Amino acid sequence: MIGVGVVGSGFWAGMVHLPALQRVADFEVVGVASANFANAQAAAAKFRLPNAYRDYFELLQDPRVDVVDICAPNYLHAEITLAAFERGKDVICIKPLATSLDDALKMVEAAKSNGRKLYYAENVPFIPALCRLKELAVSEVYGHIFRVKACQGIGRLHADWFSDPRRSGGGCIIDMAVHGFSFLQWFAGENEAVRVTTEAGTFVHSCLVEDTSATLVRFADGMIGQTEDSWSLTGGFDSRFEIFGTKGHALVDLLYGYPIRSVLGGSAEGGANTITFSPIDDHFVKDGHLAMFHHFRDCLLQNQLGRSSGKEGLRIMRLVDAAYRSFREKRSIDLTYQQQKVA
Numbered sequence: 001m002i003g004v005g006v007v008g009s010g011f012w013a014g015m016v017h018l019p020a021l022q023r024v025a026d027f028e029v030v031g032v033a034s035a036n037f038a039n040a041q042a043a044a045a046k047f048r049l050p051n052a053y054r055d056y057f058e059l060l061q062d063p064r065v066d067v068v069d070i071c072a073p074n075y076l077h078a079e080i081t082l083a084a085f086e087r088g089k090d091v092i093c094i095k096p097l098a099t100s101l102d103d104a105l106k107m108v109e110a111a112k113s114n115g116r117k118l119y120y121a122e123n124v125p126f127i128p129a130l131c132r133l134k135e136l137a138v139s140e141v142y143g144h145i146f147r148v149k150a151c152q153g154i155g156r157l158h159a160d161w162f163s164d165p166r167r168s169g170g171g172c173i174i175d176m177a178v179h180g181f182s183f184l185q186w187f188a189g190e191n192e193a194v195r196v197t198t199e200a201g202t203f204v205h206s207c208l209v210e211d212t213s214a215t216l217v218r219f220a221d222g223m224i225g226q227t228e229d230s231w232s233l234t235g236g237f238d239s240r241f242e243i244f245g246t247k248g249h250a251l252v253d254l255l256y257g258y259p260i261r262s263v264l265g266g267s268a269e270g271g272a273n274t275i276t277f278s279p280i281d282d283h284f285v286k287d288g289h290l291a292m293f294h295h296f297r298d299c300l301l302q303n304q305l306g307r308s309s310g311k312e313g314l315r316i317m318r319l320v321d322a323a324y325r326s327f328r329e330k331r332s333i334d335l336t337y338q339q340q341k342v343a
Contacts, residue, residue: 001028002300004092005059007080008071009034009043011158012094017071017121018047020289024297033059056080060087067092067300069121074174075167078103085114092119092296095178096320097313099169104317108310118310119296124182125308126288126295129252130241133260137187141264142245148187149226149242150180153233156205162231163207171209172231173200173323180227181319182312183241184217191219192315196322197332204232215323254287 004027006013013032021029031051034040044052053059056076060068060083068084070077070093078098081091091111097120098104111118124130137145153176161167162175185193200213211232217225230238239254248264285291292308299306322333 002026002297003028003030003064003066004069005030005053005062005065005067005089006032006043006069006071007034007056007059007076008032008073009036009039010071013071014043014046016289017069017094018043020293021069022047023290024293026297026301027293030062030064031059056083060084060089065089070094073161073167074099074169078107081107081118082110085110085116088114088116090117090119090300092121093310093313094121095182095313095316096169096174097310097317099174101314101317101321104310104314108314111310117300117305118313119299119306120308120310120313120316121292121296122178122182122308122313122316123288123292124179125186126291127254128285128288128291129254129260130183130288133241133243133250133252134187136250136260136262137243137245140245141248141262142243142250143247145187145223145243145245147224147226147244148184149228149240149244150183151228151238151240152176152179153228153230153236153238155231155234155236157207157231163205163209165209168209170320170324171200171202171207171213172211172229173198173213173215173327174320176229176231177213177215177227177323178316178320180215180229181217181316184219184225184227185312185315185319187243188219188221188223188225191221191223192335193217193225193319193322194220194336195332195334196319196326198323198326200323200327204234210327213323213327215319215326217319 031049032040032043033053033056037054040052067090084091195218198215200210202211205211212230214228241252250262252260326333
């Protein structure tokens with residue numbers, strides 16, 4: 001049995017990680033920590049956990065905790081991770097990996113030097129519809145893929161601390177675009193980004209960070225990636241993923257339909273066609289979190305890093321960093337010189 005200690009008792013812990021973790025065999029959630037002890041107690045009672053901790057230091061001292069699942073505010077990710085490694089714990093960390101590229105690099109290097117595992121809890125590569133879309137793309141159903149696109153939007157900030165750049169590291173780019181960047185990088189495979197261009201602004205919310213962004217990413221093989229992200233989708237939500245190929249294109253709408261909608265041109269075998277998949281009603285299956293935690297469980301049991309390690313989170317932080325530099329400096333950012341540094 002793998003003992004898991006969860007740090008954080010807010011939305012992401014209570015609505016996603018805690019209920020999903022309790023559905024994975026061989027994971028035993030030992031307890032939850034929060035800087036607000038009353039919140040930790042409430043979460044422990046709700047999920048019938050044996051322990052509530054006053055802070056993450058107390059959690060790290062518990063020998064029953066083998067893995068620390070970090071659902072705390074962004075600025076604490078690196079701090080908690082480094083402390084966990086020093087105490088012989090492995091780490092699962094939600095997105096973003098850190099608030100800066102430098103901190104993300106420190107986390108990955110610390111995992112290696114301490115002989116610990118660092119897993120990046122990004123659900124996009126585990127979403128069933130997107131996994132099937134990737135299979136179709138690899139099989140060349142759509143021909144050569146030359147453009148991929150993601151759209152992630154919500155109408156408001158998750159919590160007050162997101163508007164504080166000292167705690168969040170930024171706005172919708174570091175919070176929402178990380179999902180889009182993961183999708184783009186996943187479909188780009190081993191091809192690294194060579195150029196990033198971002199436009200962003202604050203239009204709806206009174207905050208010190210951006211609530212709207214659009215980013216173009218050019219990859220080494222020529223593929224164009226786009227991600228449009230916001231906290232400014234007033235009254236609505238958006239979670240769409242598209243790919244465009246020489247034989248056809250496809251759209252996955254995770255919120256308002258879910259099946260893959262494919263359109264194939266006449267050059268494809270069989271002519272025009274439509275491929276659909278039935279909706280999956282179970283939320284944690286549909287959004288990939290159960291598959292993600294099962295993967296992490298298997299990796300821990302087999303002493304492997306798997307396909308969503310800290311190194312993948314570092315690749316995404318490289319894109320986040322470039323997006324912010326592009327926005328601030330009002331120019332495209334050339335990344336070719338960085339490829340060896342963060343490989």
